[in-house]
Amino acid sequence: MTKTTxxxxxxxxxxxxxxxxxxxxxxxxxxxxxxxxxNGAGKTTLIRLLATAMPPTxxxxxxxxxxITGAIAERAAARRRLSYLPQEIGFxxxxxxxxxxxxxxxxxxxxxxxxxxxxxxRVLGLMNLADMRTKRVSSLxxxxxxxxxxxxxxxxxxxxxxxxxxxxxxxxxxxASLRGILSSYAAEGSVLLATHQTDDVxxxxxxxxILDQGLIHFDGSVVDLIAKARGQVWIGxxxxxxxxxxxxxxxxxxxxxxxVPSSASRPTEPAVEDAYLFVRHQNLDSVGDSR
Amino acid sequence: MNEWHVADxxxxxxxxxxxxxxxxxxxxxxxxxxxxxRVRANDLVPKPELDEIWQQVVVGTAGAELPRPLRVAAxxxxxxxxxxxxxxxxxxxxxxLMSVAGALLFAILGTWFTGEDQRLFYLLLAPLLPALTVTSxxxxxDPVRELTASTSCNKLRIALLRTVAAVSVAxxxxxxxxxxxxxxxxxxxxxxxxxxxxxxxxxNLLTWLNASTTAGVITILWLGFVLALRAGxxxxxxxxxxxxxxxxxxxxxxxxxxxxxxxxxxxxGGYS
Numbered sequence: 001m002t003k004t005t006x007x008x009x010x011x012x013x014x015x016x017x018x019x020x021x022x023x024x025x026x027x028x029x030x031x032x033x034x035x036x037x038x039n040g041a042g043k044t045t046l047i048r049l050l051a052t053a054m055p056p057t058x059x060x061x062x063x064x065x066x067x068i069t070g071a072i073a074e075r076a077a078a079r080r081r082l083s084y085l086p087q088e089i090g091f092x093x094x095x096x097x098x099x100x101x102x103x104x105x106x107x108x109x110x111x112x113x114x115x116x117x118x119x120x121x122r123v124l125g126l127m128n129l130a131d132m133r134t135k136r137v138s139s140l141x142x143x144x145x146x147x148x149x150x151x152x153x154x155x156x157x158x159x160x161x162x163x164x165x166x167x168x169x170x171x172x173x174x175x176a177s178l179r180g181i182l183s184s185y186a187a188e189g190s191v192l193l194a195t196h197q198t199d200d201v202x203x204x205x206x207x208x209x210i211l212d213q214g215l216i217h218f219d220g221s222v223v224d225l226i227a228k229a230r231g232q233v234w235i236g237x238x239x240x241x242x243x244x245x246x247x248x249x250x251x252x253x254x255x256x257x258x259x260v261p262s263s264a265s266r267p268t269e270p271a272v273e274d275a276y277l278f279v280r281h282q283n284l285d286s287v288g289d290s291r
Numbered sequence: 292m293n294e295w296h297v298a299d300x301x302x303x304x305x306x307x308x309x310x311x312x313x314x315x316x317x318x319x320x321x322x323x324x325x326x327x328x329r330v331r332a333n334d335l336v337p338k339p340e341l342d343e344i345w346q347q348v349v350v351g352t353a354g355a356e357l358p359r360p361l362r363v364a365a366x367x368x369x370x371x372x373x374x375x376x377x378x379x380x381x382x383x384x385x386x387x388l389m390s391v392a393g394a395l396l397f398a399i400l401g402t403w404f405t406g407e408d409q410r411l412f413y414l415l416l417a418p419l420l421p422a423l424t425v426t427s428x429x430x431x432x433d434p435v436r437e438l439t440a441s442t443s444c445n446k447l448r449i450a451l452l453r454t455v456a457a458v459s460v461a462x463x464x465x466x467x468x469x470x471x472x473x474x475x476x477x478x479x480x481x482x483x484x485x486x487x488x489x490x491x492x493x494x495n496l497l498t499w500l501n502a503s504t505t506a507g508v509i510t511i512l513w514l515g516f517v518l519a520l521r522a523g524x525x526x527x528x529x530x531x532x533x534x535x536x537x538x539x540x541x542x543x544x545x546x547x548x549x550x551x552x553x554x555x556x557x558x559x560g561g562y563s
Contacts, residue, residue, distance in 0.1 A: 051441040079443035090434025092379045103379040104435075106372045107442040113371050152438070 004029055005159045005190040006050060011059030013045050013214075021045050021214045023059070028160070028190040032182055034201035034222075035194040036276050037211040043194040044087055046211065047164045050192065051084035064159040080109065085153040087164040087194075091137040097124065097148050098133040104152040123151040126181055128174075142169050150178065159189040167197055179204045198273040208272070210279055217283040222272060229270035229278040232258050236265030244281035257281075297321055297328050306335040376449055377456055379435075389427055393420050393461075397468050411526050415517050417465050418486035419510060422493045424461040425454050426506045446553065450494065458490065481530035484538040489513060491545035498552040 006028040013021040021042045035043050049056050052068050052075055060067060064081035066074045091100055101120040110116035124130045127147040132140060140148065146169040153161060161182070167175045175197075182191050182204060195201065201208055201222065208225050210218040218225060233255065239246040240259030249255050256265070257277050270278070297305070297318055304310045305318045322328050357365060361374045369377075397416055404412045439446070466480070489509055496505040520526050528534065 048437075053437055053440045076443045079441060082441065084438065084441040086437045089438060092434055095379065099375075099378065103375050104438065104442070106375045107439055107444040109443050111372065 005064060006192075007060075007062040008050075009060045009062075011049060011056045011061055013042075013049060013054075014057045019057075019214060021049070021056075024216060026209070026216075026219070028192065030186060030189060031206035032186045032191045032193060032204050034205035034208040035192060035211060036196075036198065036201060036208060037194075038280070040213075041211045042214040043211055044164055045214075047084070047162050047192065047194050048086075050160065051082065051086075051162050052079055053084070053086075081158055082160040082162060083108075083153040083155065083158040085149055085163045085166055089149045091145070091148075093138070095137050096134055097129055097137060097140065097144075100137055100148060101152055101155070105155055108155060110155075119155055123154045126154055127151040128177070143171060143174065146170060147174065154181065154185070157188060158185075161185055161189065161191040163191065164194045165196070166193065167195065167200055175200065198271070198276055202272040210276060212280055212283060215283075218279050225275045225279065226270050226272060227275075229257065229275035231267060232278050233268050233270040233274045234259075234261045234265040235268045236262055238262060238264075240265065245277045296325065297331075299331075302328065302331050303335055306332055373452055376452060389424055389461075393424075393464075397465070407526060411517070411521060413469060414482065414520070414526060414529060415514065417469060417482040418489050419513050420465050421458050421461040421486050422489040422509055422513075423506050424457045425490050426493050426497065426502045426509070427457075450553065454490070454494065462486065481535065484535050484542060485529075488538045488542040488545060491542055491549055495545055495549050495552060498549075 004027055006026075008024050008026040011021065011024045012019055024046070035046065037043050048054050049061060050063065052063075056069060059069070061069050063078040066078035066081070068075045068078045092103070095103070098120060101123065102116065105116045105120055110119060121130065121133070124133050127150055129144065129147055129151060132144060132148075137145060137148065146166075150163070150166055153163060153166075163182075167178060170178065179200070182193070185191055186206075193200065193205065205222055207220065208218065208222055209216060210225075218228070234240055235249070235253050235255055237253065239254050240256035240261050243256040243259030245258070246254055246256040255268070255274075257270075257274050258281065261267070301310070301314070301318055302322075305315060305322070308315075310318060322332055357374055357378055361369065361377055364377075365371070365374050393416075397420070400412065439449075462483075465482075465486070469480075469482070492512075493505055493509050496508055500508065517526075517529075520529050
């Protein structure tokens with residue numbers, strides 16, 4: 001970790017009296033950080049808090065050295081150092097791809113027109129949308145719109161790039177290309193990636209955080225996460241009794257996470273997905289036991 | 292097949308633009324017909340310069356898409372960035388249409404009334420129309436509101452820019468209608484302050500409520516006020532000095548509260 005890009009201290013978030021993010025302490029340095037968790041785990045809440053899209057209920061958040069939970073000037077300074085891709089994004093009507101990015105660049109205070117236009121063209125090129133620049137957003141495909149939404153998050157050199165489900169709707173080639181781009185951004189800053197795609201995490205992330213029911217259940221390297229499930233993943237002709245999760249693989253055999261293996265089962269090296277399922281169910285069990 | 296080629300030195304001078312006119316024409320004639328010399332000339336052209344020119348062409352063609360009213364405003368001095376913000380305010384088309392349609396309807400209905408009824412009719416609608424126009428501009432910010440909230444731009448400036456754009460169409464139309472209605476005349480100007488106060492109140496409410504609820508609340512409040520005047524037989528007095536001063540005070544308070552709301556930490560709607 002070369003520099004601290006974001007810091008959360010005792011951050012909580014409640015909606016109507018329900019705490020959806022419990023007291024959270026996190027420090028982000030350079031690199032790609034994967035945020036895994038089921039729907040409703042609090043991933044989007046965490047990302048939105050860091051993006052300054054909403055204030056926390058309590059706690060302190062610092063982005064690029066600026067306390068966003070403090071004065072407005074500090075928040076504005078932090079916003080200049082971050083970029084954000086919401087899970088769902090709307091586009092103003094009748095706008096072209098170039099026009100949309102130009103608008104976002106203005107909102108990000110790119111004052112010089114030529115410089116702003118160059119940056120817009122750069123990120124359009126990065127996302128392979130240069131030929132689409134004069135097309136109306138409404139005429140773009142779902143994948144092209146998603147790439148356009150990602151492009152706005154790549155403008156400038158942000159210290160903190162916050163991406164909520166960026167690869168949804170992208171084909172494998174585009175996902176591979178995006179991984180390359182995000183790696184380059186991670187050299188100088190943090191890329192926080194909320195996703196359900198465990199293969200993106202294994203391919204890209206230096207660090208993974210598993211969030212469930214507003215609590216962090218794992219925070220460490222991908223290697224450490226996989227190590228958690230070592231000896232817990234089995235391949236065999238039938239499901240392990242008591243397996244946390246199991247499914248039929250392409251070879252026709254059954255892959256079981258946890259449970260009691262039969263004599264015909266053999267252990268296999270866990271993948272990030274296995275480890276995620278294992279850690280998550282393990283924590284659900286411990287939550288259930290404590291109730 | 293042409294066996295003769297331009298000397299290297301001449302090609303370099305041609306690319307640098309240092310040949311005299313006669314030599315330049317001669318070399319150019321040859322270069323256009325000889326692929327080998329064309330390739331040599333092309334190789335000597337600095338690539339960053341070509342890229343720069345192409346980039347300028349691309350930027351120029353991609354960025355030139357301001358709608359006509361904004362192009363006119365740009366010629367009158369509207370900064371480029373403000374033009375981009377207004378261009379993105381797609382719902383501004385709706386308030387503009389709403390203003391024109393409202394003013395036409397207003398004029399047609401206004402001719403049906405005479406005397407006190409006409410003044411009451413004007414009092415009911417004239418201040419309300421610009422305020423409703425402003426509330427309708429806020430729907431436009433919805434698609435990218437989430438994203439806007441996380442950018443460093445001054446949200447107060449954007450809100451006011453959109454308000455000015457919407458009101459600049461609605462207010463003159465309402466005034467013109469008032470001036471052409473025979474029973475209203477110069478009294479049309481008396482509703483500028485109530486209109487300003489209502490618009491600022493609407494902007495305040497928009498920091499708590501959504502656009503349609505805000506429109507409903509200010510409509511009910513204003514209709515209640517006018518009907519109370521009517522019940523007290525004081526419709527004409529509404530244009531008097533005391534009422535005008537009261538609206539001035541109300542507008543001032545609303546403006547102060549608005550600034551506080553838009554700059555407060557917990558203001559909803561992404562304005563903080």
